[in-house]
Amino acid sequence: MKTLTSSVILIGMPGSGKSTIGKNLARLLSMPFVDLDQQIEERCGVKIPIIFEIEGEAGFRKRETTALQEALTNGNIVLATGGGAVLSDVNRELLSRAGQVVYLKASVEELHRRTSKDRNRPLLAGVDTRQRLIELMAARASIYESVANITVETGATNISSVTQKIAQQVSPCQDPS
Numbered sequence: 001m002k003t004l005t006s007s008v009i010l011i012g013m014p015g016s017g018k019s020t021i022g023k024n025l026a027r028l029l030s031m032p033f034v035d036l037d038q039q040i041e042e043r044c045g046v047k048i049p050i051i052f053e054i055e056g057e058a059g060f061r062k063r064e065t066t067a068l069q070e071a072l073t074n075g076n077i078v079l080a081t082g083g084g085a086v087l088s089d090v091n092r093e094l095l096s097r098a099g100q101v102v103y104l105k106a107s108v109e110e111l112h113r114r115t116s117k118d119r120n121r122p123l124l125a126g127v128d129t130r131q132r133l134i135e136l137m138a139a140r141a142s143i144y145e146s147v148a149n150i151t152v153e154t155g156a157t158n159i160s161s162v163t164q165k166i167a168q169q170v171s172p173c174q175d176p177s
Contacts, residue, residue, distance in 0.1 A: 006099030007077045008170050011144055013137060014083040014121050015114035016104040017154045017162070022080035024163040029170075035080045039067045047120060048082075057084075057123075065090055072098040083136070084123070086143045095147055100170045103148035104162075108133050110155040 008025065010018040019035050026033030040063050041047055051060045064082060068091055071079055075098065085091050095101050106114075112130045115121055124132050145151065150169050154162050 007072060007075050007079055008099055008166070009079045009081060009095050009101045010104055011081050011086055011095070011101060011147060012083065012104035012154075013106065013111050013133065013140065013144075014124060015111040015118075015133075016083075016106045017114075017159070018080035018083075018104055020159060021104060021154065021162055021166070022078050024159055025166055026078035028163055028167050029078065032077045033080070034071050034077050036064065036067055036071060036085065037080075037082045039071060040064060040082075043067065049120060049125065061088060064088075065094075068094055075099070083140070086140065086147050092143075092147050100150060101148045102166055102170070103144045103151040104154045105144070105151055106153070106155045108137055111137075 008029070008031070010022050010025075012018055019037075022035065023033050025031075037048055040051070040060075044051055044063070048060065051063065055063075061084070064085055065088055068081070068085060071077065072094055079098075081095070086095070108130065111133050115124055115133070116129045118124070123136065150166065152162055152166055152169075157165075
């Protein structure tokens with residue numbers, strides 16, 4: 001394929017496929033893959049729900065900004081952000097300067113299907129998951145759209161097709177061979 005000179009950053013709601021699609025996209029583009037939530041967990045030595053429990057969402061968001069700055073320092077990566085990474089002005093600025101930002105968009109029904117049994121999502125724990133997703137979507141959709149260079153639907157399409165579609169959009173100068 002071709003070498004990109006900047007990063008490809010995946011944003012979107014919890015359950016939109018950022019980690020899964022990111023791993024596949026990184027393989028396809030021959031770029032390193034970084035999962036921001038995983039980086040935070042590795043640095044802290046605990047799962048994200050524990051960080052939320054101890055430090056609250058504000059404490060987690062500070063850690064998220066630090067991890068984002070570090071991840072984007074070297075560039076030329078495929079990065080899966082957490083669903084709320086776009087909430088911070090600082091993060092939005094970092095994302096927009098780092099490369100192509102891809103909004104992975106899915107319906108609330110699809111997000112609910114993918115996340116309803118996942119216990120590693122503190123903003124969805126102990127609440128009506130569908131209702132909480134509706135609230136988060138209402139608060140975040142316009143932010144995702146304003147930050148993204150590219151929007152791709154992830155609901156009814158298989159992972160391989162979504163990955164190919166993104167690769168074509170972020171790699172306009174591919175080798176013809």
